[in-house]
Amino acid sequence: MKVTNHGVPEDLQSAMMDACKELFGLPPEQKAEFMDAGPMDPVRVGTGFNSAVDGARYWRDYVKMFAHPELHCPAKPDGLRGVAAEYAARTRGLLLELTAAISESLGLPAGRIAERLDLGSCFQILVGNHYPPCAAGPDDDDGAVGLPAHSDHGLLTLLFQNGVDGLQVKHDGRWLLAKPIPGSFFVIAGDQLEIVSNGRYKGVLHRALVDRAQARMSCVSLLGPCLDAVVKPVPELAVPPLGLEFRGVKYRDYMEHQQSNKLNEKGALDLVRVQRHILTDTLCSS
Ligand SMILES: O=C(O)CCC(=O)C(=O)O
Numbered sequence: 001m002k003v004t005n006h007g008v009p010e011d012l013q014s015a016m017m018d019a020c021k022e023l024f025g026l027p028p029e030q031k032a033e034f035m036d037a038g039p040m041d042p043v044r045v046g047t048g049f050n051s052a053v054d055g056a057r058y059w060r061d062y063v064k065m066f067a068h069p070e071l072h073c074p075a076k077p078d079g080l081r082g083v084a085a086e087y088a089a090r091t092r093g094l095l096l097e098l099t100a101a102i103s104e105s106l107g108l109p110a111g112r113i114a115e116r117l118d119l120g121s122c123f124q125i126l127v128g129n130h131y132p133p134c135a136a137g138p139d140d141d142d143g144a145v146g147l148p149a150h151s152d153h154g155l156l157t158l159l160f161q162n163g164v165d166g167l168q169v170k171h172d173g174r175w176l177l178a179k180p181i182p183g184s185f186f187v188i189a190g191d192q193l194e195i196v197s198n199g200r201y202k203g204v205l206h207r208a209l210v211d212r213a214q215a216r217m218s219c220v221s222l223l224g225p226c227l228d229a230v231v232k233p234v235p236e237l238a239v240p241p242l243g244l245e246f247r248g249v250k251y252r253d254y255m256e257h258q259q260s261n262k263l264n265e266k267g268a269l270d271l272v273r274v275q276r277h278i279l280t281d282t283l284c285s286s
Pocket residue numbers: 127129147152159161166167206207208217218220
């Protein structure tokens with residue numbers, strides 16, 4: 001899904017992307033302190049996804065900054081902190097509004113998901129992605145991939161891109177291009193939304209391809225529950241004969257698990273999915 005007329009100024013979107021671009025262009029020594037960071041460190045600069053587990057397989061530079069409840073940000077480039085603070089605040093407001101609308105779309109009061117996930121003390125991350133051009137493009141057998149198929153670990157993600165194609169979304173078994181539209185955001189449902197909605201919303205499988213000739217960039221603002229919240233389906237969405245599709249999980253543990261392992265499509269959700277067929281098989285064979 002995409003949102004337009006969302007109230008986040010286009011200038012602010014561009015300023016955020018420009019600040020990330022400047023950061024990627026800094027000499028390595030100015031980013032070194034963030035380059036050994038682990039998945040739960042508040043600022044992380046790196047290449048690929050998680051080079052500790054997947055080497056340098058993916059053609060991507062990234063910066064990840066925890067932005068709420070407290071903004072963590074590299075000191076350089078100079079303008080980054082101010083832009084990131086405003087961008088985080090504006091996109092967080094929009095993400096919370098979207099969450100209320102999603103809650104209503106499920107037949108729940110607007111504030112139900114926020115209340116269930118303690119979004120009064122929500123967690124937010126900003127991510128800047130840069131995919132340099134790569135001559136071995138997506139049509140080659142061993143062509144470079146920017147980021148492989150995955151769903152996001154949070155509740156909802158807002159994403160915008162520079163004008164270069166590359167984001168794809170899996171729909172009905174096919175990869176569809178999510179064309180960059182100036183000023184708009186793509187809204188991507190994440191794994192916590194799948195859990196809290198008891199599977200009514202699905203964490204969207206997406207990936208990023210690289211371009212042969214042009215650098216691609218994207219900026220992500222991800223909203224999650226409070227890190228200490230235990231995320232479980234809203235009971236109203238699991239009334240009999242529906243069962244619970246997921247068991248509860250602390251968001252911090254889920255995020256750490258997803259971020260510390262190889263990206264494996266939606267594999268992380270299996271950690272918390274109720275495996276009904278196993279129960280049935282066991283009952284039938286006993
Ligand atoms: O660059 C893109 O379009 C996708 C980025 C993404 O999926 C992510 O950062 O989680």
